[in-house]
Amino acid sequence: MGQFYETFPPSLVQWLLEQKVFYIASAPLSGEGHVNVSPKGVSDKGGPFFGVIKEPKSGSSVDIDEVEDEEKKNGKNVVIRKFWYMDLTGSGIETTSHLHEPGNGRITVMFNAFSGPPRILRIFGKGTPLEYGTPAFNDIVASQNITIIPGTRSIILVDIHQVGTSCGFSMPCYDFVSFRPTLNDFFEKRVASEKAGKREDGIERYWAYKNAWSMDGLPGLQRGVRTAMTDDVKPIKKMVGPYAPTNGRSRRPNKVFTLGHLILVAILTASSTAVLVLILLRVGNEKMIFGRGIWS
Template sequence: MGKQFQALSTAHMQFIAEQKVFFVGTAVDQGRVNISPKGMNSLKVVSPQQVMWLNVTGSGNETAAHVQQNARMTMMFMALSGDPLILRLYGQANVIHKHDPAWQTLIGQFDPLPGARQIFELNIELVQTSCGMSVPYMDYVGEREQLNHWAAAKGEAGIEAYWQARNHTSIDGLPTYINGKEGD
């Protein structure tokens, strides 16, 4: 049976810290709903009411486009080992780009990742747990390094060119502002 909380408990924070993957869901009023898997040890619990993570370059940039139009976001964590549990965080998100002043303040809280493009903050309005008994057991083998190698090989200039070509708008044509509002 599901339970709801106004903030993360110590047990919730420990569960989050143990997870290797999480999912982020966003949407605007019209267009596609986006669900993105995240990992790479990029998530930080800031407080019982806030989490943030470092987002790296990918084939799309839907989350950034959506959050700038509609700040609502859902994050989901699920136990793939141990006791079954699904943990969802509902709230309002904010995206911080490399060109934003807050970037310099926040980036030091993360391990460096090649191709880092945004930091997302989620201000939690509701925490919900559910059983997760239908989620299969899965073994963690290790991190995939292909994205890090790809981004490192491209270099900073290559990544910025990739952003302009592939991360400038969402699949529904919404601006992501990855290069600043003037560049979009």
């Protein structure tokens, strides 16, 4: 049976932190934009890669940094209104683009149990990208004791307005095997090149090339957009066909009218004209009859 909460239940924090995979969903405001779903994983280097921020309940004197006894851990004196995750660099920038879009910010985070009792958990809220190198990024990294890894481009902070749990009875069970080192190894080299002054192979150019614009042409990582302008980096082509953006601008497909459409328009026009003529004739006849009745 599903349940909903206005804040994150402290009783589910331990389960949440044990998960190794979660999913992010977001979308642009335009009805013609593309809905994005991204899987997120963790690594055995750095971290933590996601978490919640605990606050004292109104009127409580609890110091969150000193929550030690079991009662406090179970949430007797705390409330959780914020979730965060470390956003690692990839070839796409959809989530960040949607969160940066004025008037948008909608985000859903989903976890599900791959072992033990079944459970699906969704976090609904408004997200804010705290981009790498900004004061807000540095503050949350320090306050949450986060060890970032090469390729970290932001911390996504979610203001929770609803948490939902459901059964997950149809989800299969999986055993965790190992972490994948590929992404970390790749961006270690990019960061090293940046520090060595090899800007062409550095991470800033990568952000400009692949993370400056979304697939719908929305601006993405602000740092990438700036580098693209200063270094004249052309964005990667992310889609094909009529929906593919051009120079960072979304291109909508041209409307194509077939012979069937033209015939339908002709029929409707003829029908409308015939109805209008009949109405005018009827009105004219009524006027003539009315006139004879008055003056005869």
